[in-house]
Amino acid sequence: MKPSLPVTVVDHPLVQHKLTLLRDRNSSTATFRQLVKELALLLGYEVTRDLPLTTARIETPVTSMEAPRLDGKKLVFASVLRAGEGLIAGLSELVPAARIAHIGLYRDHDTLEAVQYYFKVPDNLANRPVIVVDPMLATGNSVCAAVDLLKKAGACNIRFLCLLAAPEGIAQLQNRHPDVAIITAAIDERLNEHGYIVPGLGDAGDRMFGTR
């Protein structure tokens, strides 16, 4: 079996501080949404670290030069609905030219299996780096379903950005998709009997959108 890529935990103090505020049950819906966006901006720096650069000839006020440039039109952020949308708010500001894929999945409360209800992606996925985004990696069923669908649609350069990861979810993603690098702000202790991350932050989608 191919060895899996390592998990990157972004332990920057700003990230850890904002994550603590995010976990706090007393943080309001507005605060929660704002924090997820700010965390996306900070983690976006890490998840795009090794994207390929091209160059463009530009004129500075002094001379002309061949300057490095990201090909934003090639990059795809793939949002796992609903909660992925909170991260997209920050990432789409960071790379405005990026294409956005939407993958509708919800966890069945009893089986914890991912149920698909939507899939819309840019064309030519085989030639684009794809960054899958979802704040939570719990059992791993949702992200594995998302990656399965993206690979079936042609994607072959995929990484995953989340805020909280459970060891169980990391193990499943690394086992089923060892080629997908994981970037997270924290690895928590475990899942509880309902499949929630402990200590976690609760239900990310509900906290972000004010539902129950």
Ligand SMILES: O=P(O)(O)OC[C@H]1O[C@H](OP(=O)(O)OP(=O)(O)O)[C@H](O)[C@@H]1O
């Ligand atoms: O790793 P897993 O065990 O699959 O759990 C993680 C999934 O659960 C949450 O979504 P949820 O199913 O609550 O849907 P929502 O975003 O629409 O609220 C979360 O945003 C992930 O997509």
Ligand SMILES: O=c1cc[nH]c(=O)[nH]1
């Ligand atoms: O803790 C968890 C687990 C799955 N989905 C969430 O939103 N939170």
Ligand SMILES: [Mg+2]
């Ligand atoms: Mg979901």
